[in-house]
Amino acid sequence: MAVPNHLQDSMLIHVAGEINLIEFPPKYAAGPKEQVENAPSCPNSQTRIKDTSWSRELADRARADSLMMASPRLHSRGSHTKSKRRRIITGVQRQAANVRERKRMFSLNEAFDELRRKVPTFAYEKRLSRIETLRLAIIYISFMKDLLENT
DNA sequence: TAGGCCATCTGGTCCT
DNA sequence: AGGACCAGATGGCCTA
Numbered sequence: 703m704a705v706p707n708h709l710q711d712s713m714l715i716h717v718a719g720e721i722n723l724i725e726f727p728p729k730y731a732a733g734p735k736e737q738v739e740n741a742p743s744c745p746n747s748q749t750r751i752k753d754t755s756w757s758r759e760l761a762d763r764a765r766a767d768s769l770m771m772a773s774p775r776l777h778s779r780g781s782h783t784k785s786k787r788r789r790i791i792t793g794v795q796r797q798a799a800n801v802r803e804r805k806r807m808f809s810l811n812e813a814f815d816e817l818r819r820k821v822p823t824f825a826y827e828k829r830l831s832r833i834e835t836l837r838l839a840i841i842y843i844s845f846m847k848d849l850l851e852n853t
Numbered sequence: 854t855a856g857g858c859c860a861t862c863t864g865g866t867c868c869t
Numbered sequence: 870a871g872g873a874c875c876a877g878a879t880g881g882c883c884t885a
Contacts (some may be wrong), residue, residue: 831858
């Protein structure tokens with residue numbers, strides 16, 4: 703559904719005002735170009751990996767082992783459920799699960815990126831966080847709904 | 854330096 | 870049985 707430009711502008715101000723994103727910190731006065739360049743370019747996890755996950759895994763597993771007994775969640779969750787079956791998982795299976803989880807999170811982030819593109823923002827606004835994106839989308843949808851009903 | 858955001862790992866649970 | 874999903878924990882990066 704195409705929205706006329708003049709409507710987009712007023713809508714943007716309306717929506718931004720509602721979500722309180724229209725407060726411009728002084729740093730944003732620098733100009734769109736600089737802000738775009740300074741903005742995190744890609745939320746994609748793969749670009750942020752510094753150390754290999756496999757090297758971290760060993761350290762993390764050791765840490766997890768030591769923390770296992772201290773974690774309240776690991777005790778509370780599942781302790782009252784019917785299933786007591788504990789899955790024995792090999793190192794290879796754990797790695798495969800990690801890879802699947804990374805892929806899952808990657809596709810989740812792709813969806814967030816797509817949603818970011820659909821939601822109106824000022825060009826020089828810093829990149830929306832995931833929670834901001836969701837909240838803005840909610841407001842945007844209800845705004846469009848109102849618009850539709852009142853025209 | 855604290856707080857926000859995010860990526861990643863991990864184990865539990867749900868679902869096929 | 871195994872993949873998907875979820876949520877807690879952790880650590881890194883960035884900004885005010």
